[in-house]
Amino acid sequence: MFRSHTCGELRIEHAGTQVTLAGWVQTVRKFGAITFVDLRDRYGITQLYFNEDLNPQLDAEPLGREFVLQATGTVTERTSKNANIPTGMIEITISSFKILNKSAVPPFTIQDDTDGGDDLRMKYRYLDLRRNAVKKNIELRYAVNRATRDYLHSQGFMDIETPFLIKSTPEGARDFVVPSRMNAGQFYALPQSPQTFKQLLMVSGYDRYYQIVKCFRDEDLRADRQPEFTQIDCEMAFVEQEDILAMFEGLVKYVFQAVKGVAYADTVQRMTWEDAMWNYGNDKPDIRFGMAIANLKSAFNLGGRIQATGELVNGADFKVFDEAETVLAIAVPGGAEWSRKQTDELTEWVKRPQVGMKGLAFIKYNADGTLKSTIDKFYAEDRLRGIAAAARAKPGDIVLILAGAEERTRKAISDLRLELGERLGMRKKDEYRLLWVLDFPLFEYAEDENRWVARHHPFTSPKPDHIETMINNDPFIMSAADYLRHPYANIKANAYDLVLNGNEIGGGSIRIYQRELQEKMFAALGMTEEEALHKFGFLLGAFEYGAPPHGGIAFGFDRLCAILGGSETIRDFIAFPKNNSGRDMMLDAPSTIDDKQLAELRIRLEKVNPE
């Protein structure tokens, strides 16, 4: 062993002890004839004190930043103590030392506030990982991993590994594929999730399964997506939705306690998907704050419910609202006091291309009870009061109103709500609010193909009450305009998402476990019988031999860690992430391979640029 102690463990009670430390030189400070070195390892920083006797050696072998140093000496009480670090009461009076390895000058500083840009830090990820800010994330990730395993183990779950070289059955996302050399012309696929395997394990009787497992999706990457990502993947047999919700809110609460020391005693709130969409404009509401959306006018029959027909805004000769598909409003506390500059800025904000609105109308509901509005030449006071009431505005609030096409307007007001929540300090980093979103639609309409797609995935069970609707109706959609009147539009799924502070951290469903229903589902999604058998014959087969009722959930492990770490960037919580082009900058991968490798696989590359 190159050390007797770590750089994080020595305290005043060790004074007088002879110790050997090994670590990295964080700083070297010379004061006349004496030298102080801060030595760093995973566990902390300890100050080393070199007296003048060591100067000949220090002169012969000068220490530099990030050198690997082994040093022996005696723990001594410091004269000038540092209360900011746990080892700050002591230093080591060095008697001998050895440079174990030298270091070139790093391309960026190994400090919390580094001077390294993104690309540089990705290329030298092994140096970036030394920074305390990154190390804390990796440690937090391990803590979440460990707590998850502890909880699931205590609940009788077994970690069972499922294969990585499987069959390509692209449904939705694209598979990464792996050419097989031994079976020329054939390919494995990397799993997008272990979905069918965990269901087979339920059929096999392993009634509580989990895995913390890598999954793969070959999608065009958005800012915060990775081609390989990690899931906490779980499945249970002989359970109903209620059992799953209890088990896994238990998991998240356990993780909060173990990792953050947060006791989440409250019952986890629940909300239907419809309510989430109507009141928050999206399916993963941040419920740390209110500002629910008022539907002043809505063209669509979102989730089978007509909440506002438009009488609040129509017929006032205000063309913008008259012609809009949808008019939505939120009441912002304290907004009645906003200056013209502030409302102008917010108007510009909603007009940015990312939000895409044409403008912003508002009604100030002043503290004295009077109203002031940008639309008061169209609406008499009583109508304005009606709108304010619909938005549940109180004196002192401002009512912000957006109008336009249904989907875009809903998204815009949701974004606006989140932005204002942020600006008004209502989205507190240290507050955790969990929410179950329930009763999702089973199907979504795919306009380009005029057919149904599975909102969650093809293995999700309809609500028991809706099974007959599914079985007894032809999935065929007569015309795109009519899809909302198709009985399938109102089938709800036994599916659930767990939302934390406005982020979906987990989602799952009770599964189909009857062959007939599963076949009907595949047919509803436009698969021929032959296709269904080719892709999922093994699962349909398994359902013939005594499949138990079952369901499960999967958590996005990277995202869960990021949120618990107070960040929204999952890349910061992955030891070796890829960039937005799916490239590992450190390895320089992907890369070309040898012709010999291609020949063995019997594949050829298409020429991208003719030579």
Next chain:
Amino acid sequence: MFRSHTCGELRIEHAGTQVTLAGWVQTVRKFGAITFVDLRDRYGITQLYFNEDLNPQLDAEPLGREFVLQATGTVTERTSKNANIPTGMIEITISSFKILNKSAVPPFTIQDDTDGGDDLRMKYRYLDLRRNAVKKNIELRYAVNRATRDYLHSQGFMDIETPFLIKSTPEGARDFVVPSRMNAGQFYALPQSPQTFKQLLMVSGYDRYYQIVKCFRDEDLRADRQPEFTQIDCEMAFVEQEDILAMFEGLVKYVFQAVKGVAYADTVQRMTWEDAMWNYGNDKPDIRFGMAIANLKSAFNLGGRIQATGELVNGADFKVFDEAETVLAIAVPGGAEWSRKQTDELTEWVKRPQVGMKGLAFIKYNADGTLKSTIDKFYAEDRLRGIAAAARAKPGDIVLILAGAEERTRKAISDLRLELGERLGMRKKDEYRLLWVLDFPLFEYAEDENRWVARHHPFTSPKPDHIETMINNDPFIMSAADYLRHPYANIKANAYDLVLNGNEIGGGSIRIYQRELQEKMFAALGMTEEEALHKFGFLLGAFEYGAPPHGGIAFGFDRLCAILGGSETIRDFIAFPKNNSGRDMMLDAPSTIDDKQLAELRIRLEKVNPE
């Protein structure tokens, strides 16, 4: 929840309790008007008793094998108890039941001794997994997983995930590759192990890393290999070989205790690679028994040592021995009593093509001290006694002698020793003997390319005493005949294998951490500077910024589980294994993929058969 209890937990003290169980119908037995059903789940089997009141329902919905049944009733003391199962004191007097799912007749019986052949069981793996024999293996695997994590956690190791989509750097085994759609013409590779990543983590300061992780090798599969397999992968910084040995024999002892209840108190034995090869004929000796090999004659300078020059057998006009490269012997206890039939059978055994010897000579060292031998017309008694003494034979033993080409003969006598150990009951399933094999050669000679290859891998450090030999000599080999005289032939590695009952369960090394030495290693393996930079530039780069001394080990998780489960077939310990052609029989993977997928990846298949 579909059940109040599992099928494994009810005992006599529950008598009178109303319970609901759910599980699979193992057997249905009708006795006149009453019916007994054995209901099975992951936890056990419980007997259900249906009285005649339930016959109308049983007639309307007859139960069959593997039906999924939910049944409610009262725990009752059995009249005829079954002491063989934990629930054998009770049965459930059923008041109501519901068939949750039916089952077709399974293609093989779900019992310990199934009637299903290998192929059938692989195709219906989800049914095979229901069998108790397989379930026990999967449970054992999870127990080993859990114990491993517990131990490593307690020792300060962190589970840090490394990427699966990496760069292809084939050294030795073939990589599986993954075409990149976003970077047309380029490929990722699946990791053969996280080797370079764990070393980078050491450079980053995460001084105790582990992972239980899937690895991939595209090799022609032997009987007991899988294209994807699992490793317990570990690395430590600031350690020497001794620290690693202590840490990881600790791990295995912990696993023995936790999983098998075996307290392994003994010091783990150690043996150099040379001793293992000389005395046991292979590098993973089973030391549960003796029968060490005597070198009567050896042409090769195996490991720098000349142990026997041949004077024991040469010059007696026995051409077979005179002309043989090598003559090796073992003494088998009690063999002097063997009949002619037994020695004939053994002679046939060594002549089988798998062993490939031309014959077997022997000397019976009778209990009365007399000798009897197949070669006594060539050797006078004193020479026979000399041979017997070299083989450490005692009265009552037989000395078995094989002669032939060095490598084949060594392997044959090793196989013969293991076979006889097996036959004589010396390889006890419930006895565990660990052995560290140390001081491996750093290099192996690759005859076909007339160059050095790394015996372990290119990141293994030479013994400190041998670094200079490596640095100061040109790796070039003048002629194949002379390779043993090259200084590199005698460089020993800081490498170690952990052997359990004759199986290598883990192996590792202290790593190179100096750029210059690593460059020399790549050069020694025949890599140009350019190649080395292209493949491992990131690692060479990392070694410039303060790489600490480090080392590690990886355990073959599948094999470790198999040995602990008393089997030698890893496939039995993998939930969804592939067959010997790398095919998943259940999924029917690999398979062809859509032209659309190929087009997106910009690859074309070579036609295997012209159309």
